[in-house]
Amino acid sequence: MKILIVDDEVNIAHGIRSMLLANLSFAVSVRCASSASDAIDQAAQFKPDLLITDIRMPRMSGLELIDQLEAARLCTHYVILSGYEDFNYAQEAIRKGVADYLTKPVEKEYLLSMCTRFNNQLQQVCLRQQDIDLPEYEFLKWDPYQDEYPESLKKIIRFIEQNYMKSDLSGSSISDALFFHHSYISQLIGKHTDMNLSGIIAYFRLKKAMELLLAPQNYRVSEVSQLVGFSSERQLYKVFQKYLFCTPVTFKHTCEQEFPAK
DSSP: OEEEEEOSSHHHHHHHHHHHHHHOSSOOEEEEESSHHHHHHHHHHHOOSEEEEESOOSSSOHHHHHHHHHHHTOOSEEEEEEOGGGHHHHHHHHHTTOOEEEESSOOHHHHHHHHHHHHHHHHHHHTSOOOOOOOOOGGGGOOTTOTTSOHHHHHHHHHHHHHTTOTTOOHHHHHHHHTOOHHHHHHHHHHHOSOOHHHHHHHHHHHHHHHHHHSTTOOOHHHHHHHTTOSSHHHHHHHHHHHTSSOHHHHHHHHHHHSOOO
Protein backbone atom coordinates (compact mmCIF):
# COMPACT_ATOMS: atom_id res chain seq x y z
CA MET A 1 0.00 0.00 0.00
CA LYS A 2 1.30 3.45 -0.94
CA ILE A 3 0.45 6.47 1.23
CA LEU A 4 1.22 10.15 0.57
CA ILE A 5 0.98 12.56 3.53
CA VAL A 6 0.65 16.29 2.78
CA ASP A 7 1.09 19.01 5.41
CA ASP A 8 2.92 22.32 5.32
CA GLU A 9 3.90 21.58 8.92
CA VAL A 10 6.67 19.15 8.07
CA ASN A 11 7.02 17.74 11.59
CA ILE A 12 3.38 16.62 11.58
CA ALA A 13 3.70 14.82 8.24
CA HIS A 14 6.90 13.06 9.26
CA GLY A 15 5.42 12.17 12.66
CA ILE A 16 2.47 10.44 10.98
CA ARG A 17 4.84 8.67 8.60
CA SER A 18 6.94 7.36 11.50
CA MET A 19 3.81 6.20 13.31
CA LEU A 20 2.64 4.22 10.30
CA LEU A 21 5.99 2.62 9.51
CA ALA A 22 6.51 1.57 13.11
CA ASN A 23 3.08 0.07 13.73
CA LEU A 24 1.37 -1.22 10.58
CA SER A 25 1.55 -4.99 10.14
CA PHE A 26 1.38 -4.99 6.33
CA ALA A 27 3.75 -3.78 3.61
CA VAL A 28 3.52 -0.02 3.20
CA SER A 29 5.45 2.74 1.44
CA VAL A 30 4.93 6.24 2.87
CA ARG A 31 6.05 9.57 1.41
CA CYS A 32 5.61 13.15 2.64
CA ALA A 33 4.95 16.40 0.77
CA SER A 34 5.14 19.90 2.26
CA SER A 35 2.76 21.62 -0.18
CA ALA A 36 -0.05 20.85 -2.59
CA SER A 37 2.17 21.45 -5.63
CA ASP A 38 4.80 19.11 -4.21
CA ALA A 39 2.07 16.53 -3.60
CA ILE A 40 0.87 16.74 -7.22
CA ASP A 41 4.41 16.19 -8.51
CA GLN A 42 4.98 13.24 -6.17
CA ALA A 43 1.58 11.68 -6.87
CA ALA A 44 2.25 11.69 -10.62
CA GLN A 45 5.27 9.47 -10.04
CA PHE A 46 4.31 7.62 -6.83
CA LYS A 47 0.60 6.99 -7.61
CA PRO A 48 -0.50 6.63 -3.98
CA ASP A 49 -3.38 4.42 -2.93
CA LEU A 50 -4.18 6.79 -0.05
CA LEU A 51 -3.68 10.54 0.32
CA ILE A 52 -3.74 12.09 3.80
CA THR A 53 -3.77 15.88 3.46
CA ASP A 54 -4.14 18.92 5.66
CA ILE A 55 -7.06 21.15 4.67
CA ARG A 56 -5.52 24.56 5.27
CA MET A 57 -2.31 25.08 3.31
CA PRO A 58 -0.85 28.14 1.52
CA ARG A 59 -1.74 28.77 -2.16
CA MET A 60 -3.81 25.58 -2.56
CA SER A 61 -6.08 23.98 0.04
CA GLY A 62 -6.32 20.28 0.70
CA LEU A 63 -9.77 20.19 -0.92
CA GLU A 64 -8.42 21.82 -4.09
CA LEU A 65 -5.55 19.35 -4.09
CA ILE A 66 -7.99 16.44 -3.88
CA ASP A 67 -9.98 17.87 -6.80
CA GLN A 68 -6.83 17.99 -8.96
CA LEU A 69 -5.64 14.50 -8.04
CA GLU A 70 -9.11 13.07 -8.58
CA ALA A 71 -9.40 14.74 -12.00
CA ALA A 72 -6.01 13.29 -13.00
CA ARG A 73 -6.86 9.90 -11.44
CA LEU A 74 -3.65 9.90 -9.43
CA CYS A 75 -5.12 8.46 -6.22
CA THR A 76 -8.05 6.30 -5.13
CA HIS A 77 -8.69 7.19 -1.47
CA TYR A 78 -8.53 10.54 0.32
CA VAL A 79 -8.39 11.47 3.99
CA ILE A 80 -8.18 15.00 5.37
CA LEU A 81 -6.31 16.34 8.37
CA SER A 82 -8.18 19.00 10.27
CA GLY A 83 -8.03 21.05 13.43
CA TYR A 84 -11.21 21.17 15.49
CA GLU A 85 -11.92 24.68 14.16
CA ASP A 86 -11.94 23.25 10.64
CA PHE A 87 -14.91 20.95 11.27
CA ASN A 88 -17.10 22.67 8.65
CA TYR A 89 -14.38 22.07 6.06
CA ALA A 90 -14.27 18.44 7.16
CA GLN A 91 -18.00 18.13 6.59
CA GLU A 92 -17.61 19.60 3.10
CA ALA A 93 -14.86 17.11 2.34
CA ILE A 94 -17.02 14.20 3.40
CA ARG A 95 -19.81 15.46 1.13
CA LYS A 96 -17.32 15.52 -1.77
CA GLY A 97 -16.53 11.86 -1.28
CA VAL A 98 -13.46 12.04 0.96
CA ALA A 99 -13.33 8.72 2.77
CA ASP A 100 -12.48 9.93 6.28
CA TYR A 101 -10.98 12.76 8.30
CA LEU A 102 -8.45 12.95 11.10
CA THR A 103 -8.33 15.66 13.74
CA LYS A 104 -5.07 17.04 15.07
CA PRO A 105 -3.35 15.78 17.09
CA VAL A 106 -3.78 12.48 15.27
CA GLU A 107 -5.04 9.60 17.39
CA LYS A 108 -2.69 6.69 16.82
CA GLU A 109 -5.17 3.81 17.12
CA TYR A 110 -7.71 5.42 14.83
CA LEU A 111 -5.04 6.21 12.24
CA LEU A 112 -3.81 2.61 12.22
CA SER A 113 -7.28 1.08 12.05
CA MET A 114 -8.22 3.45 9.24
CA CYS A 115 -5.15 2.53 7.18
CA THR A 116 -5.76 -1.16 7.83
CA ARG A 117 -9.33 -0.76 6.57
CA PHE A 118 -8.14 0.91 3.37
CA ASN A 119 -5.49 -1.77 2.89
CA ASN A 120 -8.13 -4.49 3.16
CA GLN A 121 -10.22 -2.69 0.55
CA LEU A 122 -7.18 -2.38 -1.68
CA GLN A 123 -6.51 -6.10 -1.38
CA GLN A 124 -10.03 -6.95 -2.49
CA VAL A 125 -9.71 -4.67 -5.53
CA CYS A 126 -6.27 -6.00 -6.44
CA LEU A 127 -7.33 -9.61 -6.17
CA ARG A 128 -10.18 -9.28 -8.64
CA GLN A 129 -9.53 -10.73 -12.08
CA GLN A 130 -7.51 -8.30 -14.19
CA ASP A 131 -7.54 -8.14 -17.99
CA ILE A 132 -3.83 -8.68 -18.47
CA ASP A 133 -2.23 -11.08 -20.96
CA LEU A 134 0.35 -13.32 -19.29
CA PRO A 135 3.20 -15.21 -21.00
CA GLU A 136 2.72 -18.97 -21.23
CA TYR A 137 5.08 -20.45 -18.66
CA GLU A 138 5.04 -24.24 -18.55
CA PHE A 139 4.14 -24.28 -14.85
CA LEU A 140 1.02 -22.19 -15.48
CA LYS A 141 -0.37 -24.49 -18.20
CA TRP A 142 -1.96 -26.71 -15.53
CA ASP A 143 -5.75 -26.51 -15.59
CA PRO A 144 -7.17 -26.50 -12.03
CA TYR A 145 -10.78 -26.85 -13.24
CA GLN A 146 -10.73 -30.26 -14.94
CA ASP A 147 -14.13 -31.98 -14.99
CA GLU A 148 -12.68 -35.41 -14.28
CA TYR A 149 -11.29 -34.39 -10.90
CA PRO A 150 -13.22 -35.94 -7.98
CA GLU A 151 -15.44 -33.56 -6.04
CA SER A 152 -13.22 -33.71 -2.97
CA LEU A 153 -10.24 -32.51 -5.02
CA LYS A 154 -12.31 -29.77 -6.65
CA LYS A 155 -13.32 -28.64 -3.17
CA ILE A 156 -9.68 -28.44 -2.07
CA ILE A 157 -8.67 -26.48 -5.19
CA ARG A 158 -11.59 -24.05 -4.78
CA PHE A 159 -10.62 -23.47 -1.16
CA ILE A 160 -7.01 -22.71 -2.14
CA GLU A 161 -8.16 -20.36 -4.90
CA GLN A 162 -10.35 -18.48 -2.44
CA ASN A 163 -7.70 -18.30 0.31
CA TYR A 164 -4.26 -18.19 -1.35
CA MET A 165 -3.84 -14.54 -0.29
CA LYS A 166 -3.74 -15.59 3.39
CA SER A 167 -0.15 -15.95 4.57
CA ASP A 168 -1.05 -18.75 6.99
CA LEU A 169 -2.55 -21.02 4.31
CA SER A 170 -1.08 -24.49 4.74
CA GLY A 171 -1.92 -28.17 4.69
CA SER A 172 -2.98 -27.93 8.32
CA SER A 173 -5.28 -24.94 7.79
CA ILE A 174 -6.87 -26.59 4.74
CA SER A 175 -7.30 -29.83 6.69
CA ASP A 176 -8.97 -28.00 9.59
CA ALA A 177 -11.30 -26.03 7.32
CA LEU A 178 -12.41 -28.92 5.10
CA PHE A 179 -12.20 -31.78 7.64
CA PHE A 180 -9.88 -33.76 5.41
CA HIS A 181 -6.83 -35.45 6.90
CA HIS A 182 -3.58 -33.84 5.76
CA SER A 183 -2.26 -37.11 4.31
CA TYR A 184 -5.52 -37.65 2.40
CA ILE A 185 -5.15 -34.20 0.80
CA SER A 186 -1.60 -34.98 -0.29
CA GLN A 187 -2.54 -38.42 -1.65
CA LEU A 188 -5.55 -37.04 -3.53
CA ILE A 189 -3.51 -34.32 -5.20
CA GLY A 190 -0.69 -36.72 -6.06
CA LYS A 191 -3.07 -39.30 -7.54
CA HIS A 192 -4.97 -36.98 -9.87
CA THR A 193 -2.47 -34.24 -10.76
CA ASP A 194 1.21 -33.73 -11.48
CA MET A 195 1.26 -31.13 -8.69
CA ASN A 196 1.70 -31.21 -4.93
CA LEU A 197 -0.06 -29.03 -2.37
CA SER A 198 2.63 -26.36 -2.21
CA GLY A 199 2.67 -26.27 -6.03
CA ILE A 200 -1.08 -25.60 -6.21
CA ILE A 201 -0.80 -22.78 -3.69
CA ALA A 202 2.13 -21.37 -5.65
CA TYR A 203 0.12 -21.65 -8.91
CA PHE A 204 -2.62 -19.30 -7.69
CA ARG A 205 -0.21 -16.94 -5.94
CA LEU A 206 2.09 -16.68 -8.94
CA LYS A 207 -0.71 -16.03 -11.42
CA LYS A 208 -2.00 -13.14 -9.34
CA ALA A 209 1.52 -11.85 -8.61
CA MET A 210 2.25 -11.76 -12.33
CA GLU A 211 -0.96 -9.81 -13.00
CA LEU A 212 -0.16 -7.29 -10.26
CA LEU A 213 3.42 -6.81 -11.42
CA LEU A 214 2.14 -5.90 -14.88
CA ALA A 215 -0.83 -3.83 -13.68
CA PRO A 216 -0.85 -0.08 -14.50
CA GLN A 217 -0.81 0.79 -10.78
CA ASN A 218 2.94 -0.03 -10.80
CA TYR A 219 2.93 -2.07 -7.56
CA ARG A 220 6.24 -2.63 -5.82
CA VAL A 221 7.47 -6.21 -5.42
CA SER A 222 7.10 -5.90 -1.64
CA GLU A 223 3.44 -4.87 -2.06
CA VAL A 224 2.74 -7.72 -4.46
CA SER A 225 4.28 -10.30 -2.15
CA GLN A 226 2.03 -9.18 0.69
CA LEU A 227 -1.11 -9.01 -1.47
CA VAL A 228 -0.79 -12.60 -2.71
CA GLY A 229 -0.04 -14.19 0.64
CA PHE A 230 3.73 -14.37 0.99
CA SER A 231 5.05 -13.43 4.40
CA SER A 232 8.09 -11.72 2.87
CA GLU A 233 9.43 -10.38 -0.42
CA ARG A 234 12.15 -13.02 -0.23
CA GLN A 235 9.53 -15.80 -0.37
CA LEU A 236 8.10 -14.35 -3.57
CA TYR A 237 11.57 -14.29 -5.14
CA LYS A 238 12.17 -17.92 -4.17
CA VAL A 239 8.87 -19.12 -5.66
CA PHE A 240 9.43 -17.15 -8.88
CA GLN A 241 12.88 -18.69 -9.28
CA LYS A 242 11.66 -22.20 -8.43
CA TYR A 243 8.73 -22.32 -10.84
CA LEU A 244 9.40 -19.62 -13.46
CA PHE A 245 13.24 -19.59 -13.38
CA CYS A 246 13.44 -15.82 -13.07
CA THR A 247 13.01 -13.08 -10.49
CA PRO A 248 9.89 -10.87 -10.23
CA VAL A 249 11.89 -7.88 -11.45
CA THR A 250 13.26 -9.77 -14.47
CA PHE A 251 9.77 -11.03 -15.29
CA LYS A 252 8.34 -7.51 -15.17
CA HIS A 253 11.07 -5.97 -17.31
CA THR A 254 10.93 -8.79 -19.89
CA CYS A 255 7.16 -8.55 -20.24
CA GLU A 256 7.23 -4.77 -20.54
CA GLN A 257 9.66 -5.12 -23.45
CA GLU A 258 7.94 -8.03 -25.20
CA PHE A 259 4.32 -7.08 -24.46
CA PRO A 260 4.12 -3.26 -24.38
CA ALA A 261 1.03 -1.67 -22.85
CA LYS A 262 -1.87 -1.48 -25.26
